[in-house]
Every structure is written in structure tokens, then in C-alpha cells.
Amino acid sequence: MERRDSLRVLAGALLALPAAGWAAGNSEPAGGALVVVARDDSPIAALDALQIHKAYLGLDVAVDGGNLQPLINDTQAPLHEAFLQHVVGSSELNFRRRLLLLTLQHGRPAPLAFESEDALLRTLLSNPYAITYMWLSRVRLLPRLRVVKVLWQQ
């Protein structure tokens, strides 16, 4: 019996690991949300999921008088994983492959990626059509940002 219980615990742990990994990849505090933001005086009124998806695949998306400039927020791995899951719906390698194909086919650059939040915010605030994604809890601590789309909410 003890051995069977041990196996059961082991099986449970193995089953729980992927779920724990998924949860870790979305480690926004309980009740949090993944949101897309622009600077507070941006003319962008609202965005839908398809527009955001297209923009991050490097396609031109015209909204409210300008073209979106998507910025990749690479400042923390769990946030980026949540973005891949909820926005582009693919793995990191497949996402990068799509961006390389875009460059090959049209000579278009991939969206800029930032590992530093300061640099990300500087670029975001310099262009009224720039967008990026953050945890909602982080947005509340930063001035001059406005949420234009809630991508995922716990």
C-alpha cells in the first residue's frame, strides 16, 4: 500500500509539474491581468486582439491616423511567455521564425525587443502609436501610460 501511495504521489507530482510551470509562466499576482498599453495621450482609442496579433507579426496595422509600432517586452520571462500564449499563440522559436520570414520576404524589420524597462518606456513614450504589454499591476505604478486592451485576466 505504501508503495502504491508513493507511486500515486509521484504521479500526482508529475502531473502537477506542467500546471505549476504554466502557472509560473503567468506569475502575475492573483486577480491580475495582462494588458496592452500606449502612452496616455495616444490617439489609439481601442484595439482588438487581431490587430495586436497582426502588429506583432510585423504587418502594417493602421489605427486612428497612424501605424502601430509594437514593442516586445522582454524584461521578464514569465511576462513574455504570457504574451506568446495570449497574443501570438505560438512558441518562442516559432514566433521568431515568423519574424525572420517577414524580414526575408519583405525586408521589414522585426518589432523592437527590450530587456530594459527604462529603454522600453522611453521608446513607448516617444511614439503615440507605440504599444507594448505589461502586467496591470506594473502599469499602475508607472506614469503616463494608458491601457488600450486587456489581453488576459485571472
Place this chain on the structure above:
Amino acid sequence: MSGPPRFRSFLTFLATLGVALPSLAVAHQHDDDHALTVFVSAEHVEHEQAPAGTGGMQEDSSLLADFLIGVRHERFRLLGEFVLGNDDHEFERLQLGYETSDSSTLWLGRYHQPASVWNVVYHHGQFVQTSVTRPWMENWEDKGGALPQHNVGLLYETEFAGRSDSLWRLSTSFGLAPTLKPHELEDIAPFTGTYRGAGTTTSARIEWLPRAVGEDSLGLVVSRSQINADYRPAGARTRLDLEMLGGFLTLHRERLRGLAVVYLLDFRNTNADATPIRERHLAGYAQLDFELSEYLTLYGRQEDSSARRSAYLSQFPMAAARRTLAGARYQIGRWNALSLEVSRRTPFNGNTFGEVRAQWSAVIP
């Protein structure tokens, strides 16, 4: 290419870099689109001797760097792709474009003709195509390809939204076609004089994507080429008319990615004093990639033709009446990959032989 044209080509590359790099810097200052990406690959191949089938092995190695430059300033665009290899270097693409609308561009220059299904997707970016090799019918002219791939002229690309998030893409082109040399096509290269005596190619491609952001697509391609020969096979100057009609399908489902292409090829030698050639046959390929894990992909491809003999295609050592291959690609991090590929190939009018290829490919984004 011979020495002087190659030298001119290299000088052109340096001159273009001289224009493109300041343009990139200016574009950077003005927040315009600009891209500089480098794809590199090193490949080693061992193959049985063909067609004698003596059992001996031949081997070959190659090293390739593909510099891709894209600049967009207001409605003008520049796209350059320069390949530097251990045995060749040339501008594979050099296009100046003008955006006639938000979704349409008119290009002038050297481009990949839109009826080539594989090459319009992957171009020279070895790193993004899973397999080491490309299907023989999509081979570049200077790598034994039998069908025109590079043209110099006008290319028009447009896309428009369809119903429920679908997308239509249309490309059409008209330009100078490659010239037939003994056992190879010589493509038109800028500033080299290779355009003298060249025929023309007209081609078009229409593609429907059920989801604009997806990878699934269904399409048709059509082309017509006049290929002039500047030597005298069978004692006469010849001109070959090639007509091609094709269809393709790409699918991406979770871990599976597939591409299937079929071409109806029609070759006609229209010169009265040469031995007439009139061949029409189907040729196609299907490749399936399976992601065993995020980093390891297994793949297989079958290339086939309805003909086993061809007066035109047998001039090209790389053309295969049939080829079966399988391989594995292991990606190392984001930007490197190692691939191993084995294949069996039957040339037109020839004997079957085997090949093993190993490749390292990478990209500097």
C-alpha cells in the same frame, strides 16, 4: 560567373553597402523601417558517384553568408539580398520599391519570380527552411536549377482582406529570363551584361490565407518563359518556351507543418532547324515537418515527376525525376541549428544514388 562580372558584382555590393548603411542610419534617426539581417550556413555533402554507380563517394563543402538589407522611407523601399559564398557572390535580389497604396508595392530590379512557391517563402534564408536542400525544381540557376528563378524587371505585390479575417495576396511580374548554357541556366545579374540576348518571363501568384495571421495558405502560380540558348546544342541555336501552371498548399497544425506543390510543366523548342522538343509532365513535392520537441524537428520530403526521361531536364545534373529524403534539425538556442539529411535521388535519364548532408545554419538578427 566569370572573373570580371564577379568582380563587378562585388564592387556593386560594396557600393550598395555604401548607400544602404548610411540609409539605415538615417532611417534609424527618423524611426523609419530598416533591417539588416545576416543568414549564414556551412554545409557538407557526401554522395555516391552518379550515374556510373561505381560505389565511390564524392564530397563537397560550402560556406554561405546571406546579407539582407531592407530600408523603408516614407513610400520608398529598398531591398537587397547579397550572397557571399566560397565559390560565388552576387546580388540575389536588389529591388527598389514604391508603395502605391498601404498594401501594394511596385518593385523594379532583380527579384525572385513569384511563381516559385518555395523561394518566395524562404528566399536564401537557409536557417528558416527546415530541410538542408530545396526541391530540385526550386533550385537556384547557379546550383543546377532548370527553371527560371531570378528575373530582372517589374514586380507588383498587393494584398487585400477577404471575408472573416482571411487575406488574399497577389504578385505578378514581367522581366528578363535566364539564358541556357551547357548544363545550366545563367541568371541575369545586374551590371554584368548577362541580359544580352535574354528572353522574358511573365509570372503570377495568387494566394489565399484563411487567417491573415496564420500560416495556412492555398494558391495558384502561373508563368511563361522564353529561354534563349547561347550555345548550339544539336547544331542549331535554340529557344525554349516554358509554360508552368501550379498549385500549392501550406498547413500548420500544432507540431505539424506541411507544404505540397504540384507543377504542370510544358517545354517546347520552337526553333525549326533544331530537333524539336515537346514535353509536358507533372512535377511536384510534398514536405512534412514534425516538431518532436521545441528544439528537435524531424522532416521528410518526396519529390516526383510523371516523366522518367526528359530531353530538356536531363541537361541539368541536379534535376531529379524522383527524390526521397528524410532529416532532422536541432535548433540550438534562438539563432543556430544543426541538420542532418539523407536522400535517394534518381536523375532524369540516370541511375539512382544516395546523398548524406550535414549543415550548420544560423542567423544574426
